[in-house]
Amino acid sequence: MRVQKWILFFSVLLSVLLPFLPLVLWSTSERWFYPGLLPQSFGLRAWTYVFGTAGDQIVTGLSSSFSLALVTTIVSLILGIPAGRALGLYDFPGKKMVSLLLILPIIVPPLSVSMGLHFWFIQLRLAETFVGVVLIHLTVCLPYTIFVIWGVFTDYNPDFEEQAQSLGASPAKIIVQVMLPMILPGITVAALFSFLLSWSQYLSTLIIGGGKLLTLPILLFSLMDSGDRPVAAAVSLVFILPAFLALMGSAYNLGRSGLQGVR
Amino acid sequence: MTGSSLHSTAIDAGTGRKTSLLQLSGLLGPALATVLVLFGGGLALGLLQALGYLPATGLASIGLQHFTRVLQDPDFSKSLFLTLYIAATSTLIAAVISIFLALSLMRWAADSRTVHFILQIPLTVPHLVIAISVTLLLAPAGMLSRLLSSVAIIQTPAEFPLLVNDGWGIGILTVYIWKEIPFITFMLLSVLKNMGTELLEAGATLNASRLQRFSHIILPVIAPSLGAACLIVFAFTFGAFEVPYLLGRTYPLALPVWAYKNYSDIDLLARPEGIAIGLIIAAIVIIAIFLSQIVLHFGRKRGLTI
Amino acid sequence: MQLKKRPLFLYVLLLVLSFTLPVPGSAAAKKEVLSWDEAVKMSRGQTVDWYMWGGSPAVNRYVNGYLAPELKKKYGIHLRQVPVKDIAEVVSKLIVEKQAGKDSDGSVDLMWINGENFRTCKQHDLLYGPFADKLPNQQFVDWSKPTVKNDFGTPVDGMESPWGSAQMVMIYDTARTPQPPKSISALIAWIKANPGRFTYPAPPDFTGSVLVRHFFYHAAGTVDTWQGEYSAAELTKAADATYTLLNDLKSSLWRNGDTYPESPVKMNTLFADGQIDFSFSYHQGEASRNILDGLFPETVRTYVFDEGTITNTHFVAIPYNAKDTAAAMVVANFLLSPAAQLEKAVPEVWGDFPEISPHKLPVPWQEKFTGLPKGKATLSDAELQAHQLPEPPSTILIELEKGWVDHVLKNR
Numbered sequence: 001m002r003v004q005k006w007i008l009f010f011s012v013l014l015s016v017l018l019p020f021l022p023l024v025l026w027s028t029s030e031r032w033f034y035p036g037l038l039p040q041s042f043g044l045r046a047w048t049y050v051f052g053t054a055g056d057q058i059v060t061g062l063s064s065s066f067s068l069a070l071v072t073t074i075v076s077l078i079l080g081i082p083a084g085r086a087l088g089l090y091d092f093p094g095k096k097m098v099s100l101l102l103i104l105p106i107i108v109p110p111l112s113v114s115m116g117l118h119f120w121f122i123q124l125r126l127a128e129t130f131v132g133v134v135l136i137h138l139t140v141c142l143p144y145t146i147f148v149i150w151g152v153f154t155d156y157n158p159d160f161e162e163q164a165q166s167l168g169a170s171p172a173k174i175i176v177q178v179m180l181p182m183i184l185p186g187i188t189v190a191a192l193f194s195f196l197l198s199w200s201q202y203l204s205t206l207i208i209g210g211g212k213l214l215t216l217p218i219l220l221f222s223l224m225d226s227g228d229r230p231v232a233a234a235v236s237l238v239f240i241l242p243a244f245l246a247l248m249g250s251a252y253n254l255g256r257s258g259l260q261g262v263r
Numbered sequence: 264m265t266g267s268s269l270h271s272t273a274i275d276a277g278t279g280r281k282t283s284l285l286q287l288s289g290l291l292g293p294a295l296a297t298v299l300v301l302f303g304g305g306l307a308l309g310l311l312q313a314l315g316y317l318p319a320t321g322l323a324s325i326g327l328q329h330f331t332r333v334l335q336d337p338d339f340s341k342s343l344f345l346t347l348y349i350a351a352t353s354t355l356i357a358a359v360i361s362i363f364l365a366l367s368l369m370r371w372a373a374d375s376r377t378v379h380f381i382l383q384i385p386l387t388v389p390h391l392v393i394a395i396s397v398t399l400l401l402a403p404a405g406m407l408s409r410l411l412s413s414v415a416i417i418q419t420p421a422e423f424p425l426l427v428n429d430g431w432g433i434g435i436l437t438v439y440i441w442k443e444i445p446f447i448t449f450m451l452l453s454v455l456k457n458m459g460t461e462l463l464e465a466g467a468t469l470n471a472s473r474l475q476r477f478s479h480i481i482l483p484v485i486a487p488s489l490g491a492a493c494l495i496v497f498a499f500t501f502g503a504f505e506v507p508y509l510l511g512r513t514y515p516l517a518l519p520v521w522a523y524k525n526y527s528d529i530d531l532l533a534r535p536e537g538i539a540i541g542l543i544i545a546a547i548v549i550i551a552i553f554l555s556q557i558v559l560h561f562g563r564k565r566g567l568t569i
Numbered sequence: 570m571q572l573k574k575r576p577l578f579l580y581v582l583l584l585v586l587s588f589t590l591p592v593p594g595s596a597a598a599k600k601e602v603l604s605w606d607e608a609v610k611m612s613r614g615q616t617v618d619w620y621m622w623g624g625s626p627a628v629n630r631y632v633n634g635y636l637a638p639e640l641k642k643k644y645g646i647h648l649r650q651v652p653v654k655d656i657a658e659v660v661s662k663l664i665v666e667k668q669a670g671k672d673s674d675g676s677v678d679l680m681w682i683n684g685e686n687f688r689t690c691k692q693h694d695l696l697y698g699p700f701a702d703k704l705p706n707q708q709f710v711d712w713s714k715p716t717v718k719n720d721f722g723t724p725v726d727g728m729e730s731p732w733g734s735a736q737m738v739m740i741y742d743t744a745r746t747p748q749p750p751k752s753i754s755a756l757i758a759w760i761k762a763n764p765g766r767f768t769y770p771a772p773p774d775f776t777g778s779v780l781v782r783h784f785f786y787h788a789a790g791t792v793d794t795w796q797g798e799y800s801a802a803e804l805t806k807a808a809d810a811t812y813t814l815l816n817d818l819k820s821s822l823w824r825n826g827d828t829y830p831e832s833p834v835k836m837n838t839l840f841a842d843g844q845i846d847f848s849f850s851y852h853q854g855e856a857s858r859n860i861l862d863g864l865f866p867e868t869v870r871t872y873v874f875d876e877g878t879i880t881n882t883h884f885v886a887i888p889y890n891a892k893d894t895a896a897a898m899v900v901a902n903f904l905l906s907p908a909a910q911l912e913k914a915v916p917e918v919w920g921d922f923p924e925i926s927p928h929k930l931p932v933p934w935q936e937k938f939t940g941l942p943k944g945k946a947t948l949s950d951a952e953l954q955a956h957q958l959p960e961p962p963s964t965i966l967i968e969l970e971k972g973w974v975d976h977v978l979k980n981r
Contacts, residue, residue, distance in 0.1 A: 005371040009378055012364075016381050019441065022399035022406050023392075031863040034404045034420060034842040035412040045862065053630045057650070083294035090282045102294060105302045106495060107548050109502020111519055112541035113302055115526055116309020122669035128676045139301045146294060158280075200389035203504045203523060210662050211653045212618065212676045217391055217505075222623035222652035224395065224509065228864065229838065231626055233399070236392040243387035317668060338979070404842030420844045421765050421823075428828045512828045513771045514978050527658045529689045534665070 026233035046230035050238060057219060058238060065215040066242065068130070068205075069198040072137040076194045077187065080145030087146070088153025099150075105143040113139050114207040121208055128210045136208045137201055141194040148193060152186030188250055199243055306545065313539040329535040333543065341515040343547075349432050349517065350501040353439035354493050360440070361447035362489070366481070368448070369455050385445045393438050394509045401426040401434055427510050434510035443496045450492040451485050458484050490559060498548045518544050605703050608898040609644070615896035616647040619885075620659045621681035623652020624834060627858050631919045635912050640903060646896045651677075660686045663695045663888055675890030678897040683883045684721040684775075685963040687729055690886065697887040699727025700898055706905035709925035715959060716882045717924075722796075722962025729884035730901040731924045733913065736953055737779050737878040740840065740848040740856045740946070744868040749847070752875045753787040757814070760821050766846045768823035768830060768839065771978065773970040776833035776851055779879050781969055782961060785811045786876075795961040808969060812976040819977070829978075841865055851881075853953060854920025857944020861917060870946045877958040882924065907934045916944035922953075 026032070030043030050058055086092075087099055105113070114136055118127065126132035164178050180187070202217040211218060216239045223232050315324045333339055368378065385393075400406050408423040417423055427434035458481075471479065507517035516524065518540060526537030603611070617640075623629060629650065637648040653659055659680055666675060682690070690696050701707060710731055712718060717731050741749045750759040760767045770777030786792050789807035819826035823845050830836040833850060840848035841864055850856065850871075859865040885904060887897045903909055907930055910923040927938045943949070960966070975981050 004367075005375075008367050008371055009375070012378055013381055015441070016384050019388075019393055019396035019400065023396050025406075026399055033866060034844075035409050037406070037409045037413045041863075043863075049626055049630070053626075053634045056633065057629075057652075079294040079297055082290040086282075086287055086290035090280050090287065092281070092284075092287055098291060098295065101303075102298055104549075105298060107498035107552055108302070108306070108545045109498070109519065109541075109548070111502060111504060111522060112309060112545040113305035115522070115538045115541045116305040116307070116312065117301070119312060119665060119669055120304075120308055122666055122671050125671070125674075127666075127671075135301055138297060139305065142294060142297060143302075196387060200391065202391060203519075207526075210676060211620065211651055211659070214651065217389065219623075219652065220391055220395075221505075222654055223626075224391075224624075228626050228834070228862070229399065232395055236395050239392055240388055243389075244384070247383055247387045403844055404839070420842060425824055425828070430827065513831065514974075527655075527661045529657050529660050529664065529686065531664060534661070 023233045023236050026229045027237055029230055032229075046228075046234040049231055050234045057214065058216075058235070061214050061216040061219040062238070062242070064130075064213055065199055065217070068133060068137060068213075068215060069195045071130075072134050072141050072198040073191050073194040075134065075138060076141045076145040077191060080142055080149050080190065081183075081187070083146045084149025084151075085153050085156075087150040088156060089158060102146050103143055105139050106147065110136070110140050110201070110204040111207075114204040118207050127208055128212045130213065133205055133209045133213050136204045137198045140201065140204070141197050144197060145190045145194050148190040149183070149186060152183050152190075156183065192246060192250055195246065196243055306542065309538050309542055313535050313542055315535060329539045330543075333536055333539050338515060338521070342518050342521050345432070345515050346501055346507075346518040346544075349435055349439070349507065350497050352432075353436050353443065353500050354497045356436070357440045357443040357447055357496060358489065358493050361444050361451060361492075362485070364444065365448045365451035365455060365485075366477075368452060382445045382448065385442055386449075388442070390438060390442060390503065391505050391509075393441060394434075394506050397434050397438050397441075398427055398510065401437065403427075428512050430512060432507075432511065435506050438506050438510065439496075439500050443500075447489070447492040447496065450488045454485050454488045455481075490555070494552055494555060497551065501548055501551075502544050602698060602700050602703065603895055603898065605705060605898075605902075608703070608895040611895035612893075612899040613645040614647075615893040616649055617678045617893055617896045617900050618649050618651050618676055619679040619681070619900070620651045620653055620656065620677050622654070622656060623650070624654070624832070626862075627855075627919045628921075631913055631921075635918065636900075636903070636909065639909070640900060643903070644896075644899050646899060648900060656680055656682055656686055660689055660695070663690070663890075664693055666890060667693065667695060672890050674892050675888055676892070677888045678891045678893045679885050679887055679900055681732070681883065682729060682886050683881060684960070685967055687720050687884065687886065688723045688963045690888075691723060691726075691728060695889055696728045697889050697891055697894055697897075698729075700887060700894075700901070701725070701727040701730040704730060704898065704902040704905065706902050706925070709905060709907065709929045711926040711929065714882075716880055720882065720884065720963075721960045721966060722964070725884070729886035730905065731882050732885050732904050733921045733924050734880065734882050735851040735922070736853050736873070736880040736957060737776075737783070737849060737851055738853050738856070738871040738873055738948065738953075739878075740837075740850060740865075740869060740871050741846065742840075742866060742869050744866065745843075746846050749872055751872065753783055756874075757818065760818055763846065764821040765823055765825075767821070768826075768836065768845055769849075770833050770836050771829035771831060772973045774832055776836070776849065777829070778966065778970055778973075779851065780849060781811065781815070781973055782879060782966065783874070783958075784814055785961070785965075785969055786958065788814050792958055795965055796959060804965065804968065808972050809976075811969065812972060815973070815977045816980070837864070852920070853922055854914075854916055854944050854947045856946035857916050858920050860945055865946075867945070871948055873948065873953065873956040875956070877956040879960055880957040881960045907937075911937055911941065914938070914941055916942065916947065920944055920947065 025039060027046050028042050028044065029039035030041040030045060032039035083102060087095070087102075117136065121127040121132050121135075126135065160182070161174050161178050164174050169177070200217060201215075202221060205213060205215050206218060206221075209215070209218070216235075220232070220235050220239055223235055313329050315326055315329060368382075398405065402408070403420040403423045403425065405427075407426075408417065408420055411417045411423065412420075426437075502519055504519040504523055508520045508523075511517055511520060522537050522540035522544065524537070525533040525540065528534065528537070619632070621628070621632070629652070632648070632650045637650075640646045640648045659677060660682075663675070663677065707730075710717060716734070718725060720729065739749065750756040756767075769780045772778040772781055785807060788810035789795075794803065822829075823839065830839060833848070836845070837848050837850075837859065839845045841859075848856075852858075853871070856865060856869050856871050860867060860869055885901050887894055887901070891897055905925060907925065910925050911934075913919050913921045914923050923938065927935045930938070
């Protein structure tokens with residue numbers, strides 16, 4: 001058993017970490033011609049570029065990606081927690097249809113929706129604005145949030161709330177002191193979920209944001225074409241870091257249940 | 264739908280709880296309105312444009328001409344086939360590996376937080392980044408080729424098989440499989456954990472073979488989650504743009520890439536065609552989900568497990 | 570089956586939306602073009618969003634590391650680079666904005682453009698101007714040069730302002746190919762003799778497209794015909810000959826022509842990795858730049874064909890609905906200043922060739938330009954100027970790009 005465990009452990013470790021190897025090597029290479037297995041010389045040209053010349057853009061990209069993801073997540077939670085509660089707790093006529101409608105955007109690609117909305121977003125002066133891009137990210141993030149929270153509420157026992165109510169707690173107090181603590185792990189998952197989805201959106205941001213909302217994916221895509229592999233690798237690493245930190249932060253909170261359902 | 268199959272027990276059994284319509288609409292109203300306006304509106308307005316409607320021209324020129332042009336294009340069947348192939352293959356391979364992985368994890372490393380943590384890493388890595396990394400690994404002069412060359416298996420990059428921008432979409436599949444395995448695995452683990460080991464132990468005492476245990480005990484338990492996860496993965500890979508754009512061949516193009524290419528063309532007529540392709544993608548995904556639901560439904564009726 | 574009810578929702582939604590949406594105004598009256606003095610006065614404190622291809626760290630370095638701080642210091646203008654994959658996306662965006670009636674407050678203030686994208690913009694009235702003749706630094710530009718007066722056969726008419734000049738150069742490694750083929754016919758023979766060692770970016774990529782035009786000139790046997798009047802039959806004949814030629818070469822290309830690099834930089838990567846023996850570029854100084862960055866080996870050099878290589882000019886233009894037109898004009902003018910053009914030409918910075926004519930400059934500046942060190946792999950001005958071919962009109966360019974996709978890529 002022990003041997004099998006270690007085999008499992010190392011094969012998972014290797015396949016997960018392998019893709020990071022070329023990124024790290026390329027980003028620190030100065031000269032690396034074929035067929036050298038390792039760079040002929042190492043250097044920090046790419047990192048100087050990322051933090052020097054392109055520093056402003058990277059910071060802009062980081063902050064706009066971050067604030068977009070944050071706002072989208074918050075709005076998704078505000079709208080998604082009540083909806084998930086309704087779906088998870090109650091029976092009502094037409095429930096199947098309502099849930100279908102709320103969940104359908106998960107499977108329909110954002111590209112179809114963004115292209116349809118673009119023209120009208122321009123007319124409503126929403127195109128190329130922060131709000132416009134938040135709205136298009138919402139079509140992706142909100143359904144996932146509802147999906148996760150719905151699952152949380154199927155195991156939720158509202159009797160505690162009634163007890164609290166009978167003890168004289170106000171509705172606000174019930175939400176903050178009874179409901180939220182009980183569903184907190186679920187909320188963390190949903191929030192991470194939504195954050196990562198927004199964080200990695202490319203095409204919908206490009207269509208609605210028109211390139212003006214310079215998120216990290218947009219920046220990386222424009223650099224990708226450069227064939228400057230050291231720079232592309234360095235920016236890729238910058239792109240992974242915040243989400244990775246978020247994972248580290250939440251790992252403790254979530255324990256072993258992990259990020260199930262996040263893609 | 265994916266939701267309904269995952270949470271199907273809740274719906275089918277019913278929670279029994281009822282509440283007032285007023286409270287329900289208070290809870291559901293805002294989310295429902297948002298989804299209706301943004302998502303429903305997006306598709307509907309897209310449809311209008313794909314039918315040829317523009318405020319400048321009005322409804323006068325409405326018709327199916329853009330759809331027919333797309334569907335009659337000889338490239339359409341090629342692109343459709345390529346996209347279906349990518350989505351189906353990556354879903355299938357990822358699902359099979361995930362089942363093995365989930366079962367092994369349950370058996371050997373159920374309590375290992377480290378393994379769980381490592382497995383979560385791919386979830387946080389955007390497809391774009393992993394596409395770049397796969398290029399650096401698998402391209403004709405990538406690290407794998409350099410490795411083979413350093414041990415003298417190949418002499419020049421030309422001898423290395425084309426694994427990126429290739430006809431079989433190997434690079435694209437690699438990215439998707441790497442990204443989606445953890446997703447499916449965690450979906451499976453969450454049900455397997457609830458199942459506990461009692462059932463399996465019962466099976467073992469009844470002298471059930473490994474295969475029997477799998478098909479009669481495990482599969483029925485994980486089927487709904489597996490189905491839902493696969494549907495989500497299939498739908499995502501069918502409609503995603505970045506990976507086939509970066510790692511695909513010059514021709515034929517995956518449907519989403521073709522859609523965006525037309526959408527952003529400076530030729531005015533190409534744009535409604537791009538939107539039409541986008542809607543066709545949406546329609547295909549929705550139809551695929553429906554078909555799978557019907558199959559599952561009949562399967563369940565006849566007492567089959569999957 | 571519940572889905573059946575959904576269309577009803579959509580109809581209702583559509584109805585509501587169609588009432589609430591603003592009706593786009595009819596084509597807005599053409600804006601008055603600012604005078605230079607007005608532009609300078611109004612520009613202070615404005616932000617210029619400059620949409621440009623963002624794929625070159627060298628260009629990005631010049632824009633963000635030199636232009637932005639200089640403009641801030643000299644004019645109080647905030648220059649913001651908006652990197653895009655392809656400027657055609659921006660043009661397409663402007664077309665949609667025009668249809669949607671967004672005639673002011675547009676987000677694009679300046680764009681890096683030429684060729685077919687410029688023609689499309691002009692055709693659809695997407696540009697602000699004429700503004701180029703209002704810029705004082707125009708005096709340094711030689712407007713009699715055909716590539717400045719006409720952009721791929723489209724008269725410039727002051728609707729865009731020149732920024733730099735480009736000439737296609739072949740890139741090779743002297744260590745690998747000591748005797749490169751110095752003409753298109755020699756190149757064709759070389760490709761056939763060395764299968765799998767040559768490729769080109771798939772048109773409509775800009776650089777792949779220029780190679781196809783060289784083959785077109787070769788197949789047609791004439792360059793001058795396309796500068797004047799020509800018949801449709803002549804064009805079809807020459808274009809078909811081009812496709813036949815390229816199809817014929819396909820099996821000798823890298824990976825048997827099954828796939829093509831999608832951009833010149835991807836081609837550079839293949840070249841640097843030793844997969845192919847030639848690259849080519851629209852930037853005369855790019856090879857030197859890449860040697861400095863360690864992307865190319867030291868032994869890389871460039872050359873031009875004996876019959877010449879295609880030359881063109883790249884420009885900047887201001888969209889009709891730009892928000893900060895005044896500052897955009899000041900930026901366009903600063904781009905043509907001797908100081909900015911000199912900095913742009915420094916091999917360590919970008920190495921792009923100046924668009925202003927040295928003989929129109931004051932003597933001290935002339936000396937600075939002539940004294941500028943060239944990169945290791947960059948050809949001399951004399952060598953380049955002696956081997957220049959004009960671009961065909963952009964209608965031919967579009968015809969060839971579309972034809973390439975249909976006849977060469979898809980083999981119909």
